[in-house]
Amino acid sequence: MKLVNLPDLSGDFQVIPSLAVMGRSAVWVRNDRYDQVRIGGEKKTPSEIVSFLKDRFPVIHYIDIMGIRKGKVEWNTFRSAADLAGEIWADTGITFSDSIIDPLMAGAAFGIISTKMVQSIEEIAAAFELTENVILQIDHDRGIIAKDAVISRMTPGEMIREMGTFGLDTFIIDDIGNERGTPPREILSEMLRALPSKGRLYAGVDRPEDLKLIDEMGLDGGIISISRILRDMG
Numbered sequence: 001m002k003l004v005n006l007p008d009l010s011g012d013f014q015v016i017p018s019l020a021v022m023g024r025s026a027v028w029v030r031n032d033r034y035d036q037v038r039i040g041g042e043k044k045t046p047s048e049i050v051s052f053l054k055d056r057f058p059v060i061h062y063i064d065i066m067g068i069r070k071g072k073v074e075w076n077t078f079r080s081a082a083d084l085a086g087e088i089w090a091d092t093g094i095t096f097s098d099s100i101i102d103p104l105m106a107g108a109a110f111g112i113i114s115t116k117m118v119q120s121i122e123e124i125a126a127a128f129e130l131t132e133n134v135i136l137q138i139d140h141d142r143g144i145i146a147k148d149a150v151i152s153r154m155t156p157g158e159m160i161r162e163m164g165t166f167g168l169d170t171f172i173i174d175d176i177g178n179e180r181g182t183p184p185r186e187i188l189s190e191m192l193r194a195l196p197s198k199g200r201l202y203a204g205v206d207r208p209e210d211l212k213l214i215d216e217m218g219l220d221g222g223i224i225s226i227s228r229i230l231r232d233m234g
Contacts, residue, residue: 001039001052002231007212014221015211016089016202017053017229018061021046024077027065028227034065040232049226050081058086061223062108068093068117075106082107089135095119097126100134110135112172115146115159125166136163137172138191140183145176157190164196171195172223174204182210188217 006015020027026037026046037044050060062081067073073092082088090103091112096119103111113124114137128134138156139145146152151159160171173191175183182205191201200220205211208229211222227233 001044001049003056004208004229004231006208006229009211009215012220013211013215014059014202015057015229016059016061016221016223017057017226018063018204018223019046019049019053019081019226020063020065021074021077021081022065023074026226028225028233030227037226037233039230046077047080047084049230050084053226054085059109059221060085060088061091061112062088063091064093067091071095073102075102078103078108079106091137093117094127095123097123097130100127100130104131104133109133110170112137114174115139115144115151116176118147120148121150121162124163124168128166128168132167134168135170135172136168137174140173140175140187155190156187157194160191160194160196160199164194164199169196169199170202171199172202172204174223181206182213185217188214188219192218 022034026049027034028037064073087109089110089112090108092103094100094113095117100111110133112135116139118124138159144152173183175181183203195201202221202223203214203219205222205224214222
């Protein structure tokens with residue numbers, strides 16, 4: 001496996017590869033469907049990919065697709081990857097607060113709660129009472145996507161301020177519209193202004209060159225699919 005060339009970035013900026021897993025297979029989106037990850041025609045397991053990435057990237061963003069779709073996380077595959085990674089941030093489709101413990105017990109450094117999945121704003125607060133190892137992902141498409149109308153009526157900056165009162169300090173913004181890409185500059189600026197004093201903000205990006213943009217804006221890091229940073233995927 002080989003990496004594409006990434007832009008020159010500031011020393012503190014984190015590039016975080018995002019690994020999507022379905023069942024026991026590493027997958028990526030091709031032609032609007034999930035396809036198994038192959039490098040040079042050879043299938044690669046989640047553990048093989050994490051093992052390759054870990055020396056260059058201390059943090060791996062891990063998404064369990066079936067956990068998000070059906071609440072069925074493949075924990076053995078997750079544990080194998082977590083044992084190899086320096087640090088894993090896990091999105092396993094948490095809807096209720098007590099589920100935050102599961103990825104942490106399986107080896108994740110942080111569990112991700114996303115606005116599109118969580119049942120209510122109270123569940124986010126309750127999860128943080130159980131553990132401080134919580135990252136809030138704000139899913140955005142011309143507004144926050146959420147089941148809870150209280151959340152969907154907020155701007156991303158307002159959501160950060162509200163969560164800051166509970167003690168949360170680490171946030172991801174992910175633009176999940178039809179034309180996925182880097183969140184608009186004005187939204188990122190609003191979120192940066194709303195961060196708590198020691199808060200951290202990360203953004204999902206579509207292209208390696210977008211990492212430079214959010215680095216220059218002052219974000220702490222960018223999350224990018226492995227399909228954008230590994231050569232010869234197909």
